[in-house]
Amino acid sequence: MSWIREGELNLLEKIASNVLKAGPMPKHVAFIMDGNRRFARKKNMERQEGHMQGFNKLAETLRWCKQLSIPEVTVYAFSIENFKRTKEEVDGLLDLARQKFERLLEERENLEKHGVCIRVLGDLNMLPLDLQQLIAKAVLTTRTNNKCFLNVCFAYTSRYEITNAVREMAWGVEQGLIKASDVSEALLSECLYSNNSPNPDLLIRTSGEVRLSDFLLWQTSHSCLVFQSVLWPEYTFWNLCEAILQYQLNHKSIQKARELHREEQALQQLEADRACVADLLQHQGNGKPADAKRRQEALHLCTVSREARVQDFLQALKQKRNHFFSDLYGEAVSA
Numbered sequence: 219m220s221w222i223r224e225g226e227l228n229l230l231e232k233i234a235s236n237v238l239k240a241g242p243m244p245k246h247v248a249f250i251m252d253g254n255r256r257f258a259r260k261k262n263m264e265r266q267e268g269h270m271q272g273f274n275k276l277a278e279t280l281r282w283c284k285q286l287s288i289p290e291v292t293v294y295a296f297s298i299e300n301f302k303r304t305k306e307e308v309d310g311l312l313d314l315a316r317q318k319f320e321r322l323l324e325e326r327e328n329l330e331k332h333g334v335c336i337r338v339l340g341d342l343n344m345l346p347l348d349l350q351q352l353i354a355k356a357v358l359t360t361r362t363n364n365k366c367f368l369n370v371c372f373a374y375t376s377r378y379e380i381t382n383a384v385r386e387m388a389w390g391v392e393q394g395l396i397k398a399s400d401v402s403e404a405l406l407s408e409c410l411y412s413n414n415s416p417n418p419d420l421l422i423r424t425s426g427e428v429r430l431s432d433f434l435l436w437q438t439s440h441s442c443l444v445f446q447s448v449l450w451p452e453y454t455f456w457n458l459c460e461a462i463l464q465y466q467l468n469h470k471s472i473q474k475a476r477e478l479h480r481e482e483q484a485l486q487q488l489e490a491d492r493a494c495v496a497d498l499l500q501h502q503g504n505g506k507p508a509d510a511k512r513r514q515e516a517l518h519l520c521t522v523s524r525e526a527r528v529q530d531f532l533q534a535l536k537q538k539r540n541h542f543f544s545d546l547y548g549e550a551v552s553a
Contacts, residue, residue, distance in 0.1 A: 225281060227455070235459075242466055246289075246417070248292040248433070248438070248441075249421075249424075250427075253452075254272035254451060255268055256268075256449055257272075265307055266307075266314070275452075276293060282455050289366045289367065290367040290416070291369070292418060293371065295372050297375055297432065297433075299431075301344070312345070312349060316348070319353055320352060322356050323352070334368060335367045336356050339369055339372070341382070342542075350546050358544070399524075405528060407436070408532055419441060422445075423446070424448055430443075441472070442465040444460075491521050494520050498516060
């Protein structure tokens with residue numbers, strides 16, 4: 219089954235789509251695609267077939283999102299916790315991933331035509347080397363596409379992602395790229411796997427479960443969360459419309475919360491910079507209080523220096539991550 223489905227909405231779906239588009243539309247939607255195993259039991263089929271049906275539904279949902287002008291989608295494809303399942307099921311899921319990434323590479327022209335960029339978020343080192351190499355090929359092959367984005371969370375949990383971001387900042391301090399005082403909530407966000415994406419506007423979980431299961435905990439703190447009872451393989455265009463409507467009904471409160479959070483972050487950073495300046499002037503002033511002009515000049519210098527250090531660090535981090543994918547891709551080509 220193709221990653222990109224062609225086809226138009228029917229007349230009723232087009233009318234609903236146009237009505238929804240009159241209101242604020244989410245630009246980034248995240249899905250916890252839950253219910254594949256329950257769907258398989260319900261239909262008396264093998265678990266693997268349930269997971270296959272789940273992928274088919276993802277391809278169909280991506281088509282709906284494209285037609286609703288939603289440019290970015292993030293999906294929870296494989297949790298680190300999934301490694302605890304039976305060997306047979308884990309092997310089946312990894313085999314399915316191999317098939318789908320191989321198919322993706324076969325469809326590169328179609329992906330380029332639609333401008334689809336594939337990103338894979340997670341610790342790929344946990345995966346078999348051949349699958350790592352397939353993923354690296356898919357990521358690098360589509361990285362220049364920029365019309366729509368699909369983020370596949372694979373070998374992922376949010377707590378692991380946050381822990382890894384802390385490690386990255388510690389690495390930056392050890393390398394002398396940043397100071398310990400540069401560490402902030404905003405910098406941690408830039409160190410997450412998802413640093414290239416805006417936070418989701420809307421998160422949808424299917425199957426009736428009402429928990430996040432360690433998915434995008436940091437990124438969805440100010441997102442609209444919608445829990446729907448439908449099993450993922452049975453998801454419909456109308457289920458998606460219902461979730462978008464919930465987002466629209468709560469849009470104002472969500473935007474207000476985000477704005478307040480941005481203001482709070484800016485205030486926290488200003489206070490941190492002021493503390494840095496106070497410490498600096500205390501050491502330079504021989505105990506004499508600095509005048510307002512000197513404090514303002516020192517604050518400006520401190521801010522400019524911090525921003526330069528942070529940008530250098532983020533560039534080094536980007537290069538480190540790019541080298542990881544490039545090395546995998548090189549190994550795959552030479553194999």
